[in-house]
Amino acid sequence: MGRIDEFTDLGCLVTGASAGIGREIARLLADEGARLVVTARRQDRLVELCEDLSRRGAKEAHLVVADLADPDGVERVIEAADAALGHVDVLVNNAGFAVPGSFVRSSEERTAAMIAVNVTAATVLLRRLLPGMVKRDRGGVLNVASVAAFQAAPYQAAYAGTKSYLLNLSESVYQEVKHTMVAVTALCPGVTDTEFFDAAGYKNLGPFLKRRMSAVKVARLGLRGLRRGKPTVVTGFSNRALLFVERLAPRTLIGEVSRRLMGGRKL
Numbered sequence: 001m002g003r004i005d006e007f008t009d010l011g012c013l014v015t016g017a018s019a020g021i022g023r024e025i026a027r028l029l030a031d032e033g034a035r036l037v038v039t040a041r042r043q044d045r046l047v048e049l050c051e052d053l054s055r056r057g058a059k060e061a062h063l064v065v066a067d068l069a070d071p072d073g074v075e076r077v078i079e080a081a082d083a084a085l086g087h088v089d090v091l092v093n094n095a096g097f098a099v100p101g102s103f104v105r106s107s108e109e110r111t112a113a114m115i116a117v118n119v120t121a122a123t124v125l126l127r128r129l130l131p132g133m134v135k136r137d138r139g140g141v142l143n144v145a146s147v148a149a150f151q152a153a154p155y156q157a158a159y160a161g162t163k164s165y166l167l168n169l170s171e172s173v174y175q176e177v178k179h180t181m182v183a184v185t186a187l188c189p190g191v192t193d194t195e196f197f198d199a200a201g202y203k204n205l206g207p208f209l210k211r212r213m214s215a216v217k218v219a220r221l222g223l224r225g226l227r228r229g230k231p232t233v234v235t236g237f238s239n240r241a242l243l244f245v246e247r248l249a250p251r252t253l254i255g256e257v258s259r260r261l262m263g264g265r266k267l
Contacts (some may be wrong), residue, residue: 002183003089003229004140007032009087010057014038014097015068015077015125021144024219025092030058031084031225037081037088039064060084068095068121069113078128089139090127090226093122096144098159111158118162121167128248131171133182140183143170143227147190147234158174163188167232175233183229187222189213192233 004010009018012029016022018040026038030053038053038061040046043067046063052062062084081088087195096118126141133139146160148165153160168185176186195265218235 002178002181003141004138004183004227007034007090008088009033009035009222011035011081012037012092013077013081013085013088013125013129014092014094015121016040016144017049018042020094020111021187021215021218021222022094024051024092024216025050025223028216028219028223028266029090030054030056030061033059035060035085037062037077037084039066039068039077041065041067041195050111060117062240065133069116071120074124078125081129086137087132088203089133089136091125091129091139091141092144093125093141094144095121098156100159102155102159102204104195106158108120114158114161118159119266121265122166122177126169126173127169130177130182130184134177134180137181138187140226141170141173141213142222143184143186143221145168145170147188149186149188171231178229185222185224185226185230186232187218187225187251188232188234189218189222214260 007029012034014022014026014029014036017026017038022040023037024210026036026049029036036045036053036058038049040055043063043065046065050061050063064077064080066076066077070076093163097114099106100112122143126143130141133141143166145167146163148156149163151160166186167186170184174184192256213235221235222233
């Protein structure tokens with residue numbers, strides 16, 4: 001079973017690193033002396049982040065400005081990471097966004113872009129970089145999914161679908177490579193204190209969505225799970241308890257509760 005004793009000197013690629021969970025994961029890896037490539041769309045944020053990573057102790061800190069909704073952007077990230085690091089030992093698939101609101105009224109173009117980032121880009125990066133890890137028999141992949149992957153999520157239906165895909169992909173690949181020293185972990189956070197809700201267009205959030213775990217705590221739990229070779233990490237006792245209860249209840253009931261929770265806020 002894959003385990004990572006330490007991240008020192010490992011070549012790490014973190015997507016969606018300009019803010020939130022991705023930024024905090026990159027910082028924690030830098031604290032351990034990792035060699036880093038960080039990517040996102042906002043160059044100014046990445047420049048600032050790389051300076052911070054170097055101060056924290058990263059052996060290397062490189063940036064790649066790319067839009068992962070564009071297949072050319074995904075290829076550019078892979079080529080740049082291989083060139084800068086020699087090879088990627090740790091992949092953090094964190095890039096992603098949501099298109100909230102009624103599915104029938106949502107933007108088809110925006111939804112397609114979300115699927116391209118959350119599903120296609122994450123899959124291509126995993127498929128292209130995992131074989132090298134298996135061949136070298138070391139490294140790991142942290143796929144950032146969500147607790148939304150476990151149940152129906154009205155008013156963020158397509159987003160929940162992308163996270164369900166990522167969770168199942170992670171757990172399936174984990175079984176395929178668990179005889180090696182390569183770890184594959186799905187990180188499933190609940191509501192987290194990031195720019196996610198502002199970027200997605202959520203407004204007037206109810207009490208349920210205002211109770212947020214800090215991004216650095218989520219990042220720390222995710223890396224701890226990856227280090228230990230855990231297939232899935234659900235952050236927060238309340239989220240784990242809720243998922244346990246959901247296993248005992250009809251899925252239609254869970255969907256109805258979710259609809260009532262999510263349907264009351266404006267977009």
